[in-house]
Every structure is written in structure tokens, then in C-alpha cells.
Amino acid sequence: MIILILLVLILAGACLFLLWRLRLKEQEIYGYTEKLERDLSVLLSGGELPAPGIGKDTLQDKINDRLYRLSQVSRRKNEEMRQERNQIKELICDISHQTKTPMANITLYLEILQKESEKNAAGFLEKMSGQVRKLDFLMQSMVKLSRLDTGVINVHPVSAPVIDTLAAAAADIVPKADRKHITLSVDCDEKLMLCHDKKWTAEALANLLDNAVKYTEWGGSIRICVREREIFTEISVKDSGKGIAPERQAEIFTRFYREPEVHDSEGIGVGLYLSRKIVTMQGGYIQVVSEAGKGADFRVYLPRS
DSSP: OHHHHHHHHHHHHHHHHHHHHHHHHHHHHHHHHHHHHHHHHHHHTTOOOOOOOOOOSOHHHHHHHHHHHHHHHHHHHHHHHHHHHHHHHHHHHHHHHHHHHHHHHHHHHHHHHHHSOHHHHHHHHHHHHHHHHHHHHHHHHHHHHHHHHTTSSOOOOEEEEHHHHHHHHHTTTHHHHHHTTOEEEEEOOTTOEEEEOHHHHHHHHHHHHHHHHHTSOTTOEEEEEEEEOSSEEEEEEEEOSSOOOGGGTTTTTSTTOOOGGGTTSSOOSOHHHHHHHHHHHTTOEEEEEEOTTSOEEEEEEEEOO
């Protein structure tokens, strides 16, 4: 009889223990469900979850880890979207600012033309033509920048002679240099090969050469020198122009930046920005060595392999 009573008590205790454990599990499930709901609400609202502690490799720990990773991915995506929105705003402001002057000039010349005689009309028509060319150049530059920034255009490096790329870059620059009696010299091994995108690299170098011609006085010189370094191939464009003050060298590669002394000269200030973008996309970089009044040396470094 005593044994039977003991068995009943043991069974009753076991049932109570199982019910207690079941109740704990039920509370744990409800608690985790509420936590999961809170975490999902944070994710949906664009918030960031706290980093999980050291887990015990349970299912809950794995889910917490996945949710935390998801929150990190969401945060990065939100940051990228914010930066893209800011870039679009800046781009719109830049376009508005850069087109304002030529459009105002065209409107002014049209108003003057309406009042002037045919004898004076030709001069104003030529000025209008110049402003239209400036607008066309601006729009083409903005299209290039937007395509590079958004990845619509990609560089395709292939092995090609560097001398051919230099020739393509200098093709449109030589006449401008001749008009200012600027001596243009090239020091490059004709057999030197480099894995690079010929079209876009020529575009980047042409921008550097155009700047060199623009800021070099009549009778000056520009020297292009190509040297193979341990990791990179260096393409140097060195001029005898006005130079760049050290405090301005960090700004010259920003979009639409122009030196204060040359705001009245031709250009809109996107060449160096575009050049750096092209070189960076090929795994390289641009360095400038210059002092005010002592010319500038722009050095393009592209990986040898």
C-alpha cells in the first residue's frame, strides 16, 4: 500500500514538474514572439537592432543573428539611398547654377539683336554661338559624369600601347597649344604596353592636357612622361603654367571647381573630377605636385597588371 502511494506521489510530482516546464516553455515562446514582433517593427521602420550577445547556438540565437545581419544590410542600403539622394540634389543644383549664366547671356543677346541693325548682328550671333557651345559641352560632360557615377558605363581594360592612348588624348590639344606657341613633348617607350581602357583613359589624359594648355602662358611648355614603377605605370603631365597653391590642391578634383583667378576663361570645372573618376575606376589614382607660380605636375598611376 505504501509503495502504491509512493508511486502515485512520484507520478503526481512528475506531472506537476512537466506542467511547470511546459508553462516555462510557453512563457518563453510568448516572450520571444513578442521580441520578434518588436524587432520586425524596428526593421520595418528603418531602425537598427542591437548586436546580439554571445549565444548558445540555439534556434533563437540563430534567428537573432540573422535579424541583426538583416538590420545591418538595411542600414547600409538606407545610407546608400540617402547619399544617392544627396548626390542627385547636388547634381540638380550644379546643373541649375552652370546653365544659368549661358542662358541669361543668350537671352540678353537675343534682346539686343532685336534692337540692333544687321551690321552689328553678326557679332552677337557669334557670342550666342559660343554660349550654345558651352551649354552643349556642359550637357555632354554631365551625361558622361552621370553614366560613370551610376555605373551605366564601365571601363574595359585591355592590353594596348600607351603611346596610342597618348596620341588620342593629344589630338584635340595640339592645335590649342600651337595657337599659344606652347611646346608639347612626349617621353614614352613606343613598345610600352599597359592594361587599360584606351577610350576613357585618353579622355582623362585629354582633360589634364586641356587644363595644362589653358593655364600655361604663351610660349610655355608641356611635357608628357611615362615611366614604369614597381606596381603602377606613371603618366606625368607637367606644365610650366601658373601652378596651384597647396591649400587649393585638395579642392581641384571636386565637381565644378575652378581656380578663382580664371573664372572668366573657358571651362566649367568638370575635367579633373571626370579624370579622377575614370582613373579610380581602373584601380589607379591621380597625384598633383605643384607650387603657385611654378607649374603643375599631374601624375596618373594605373596598375601594371
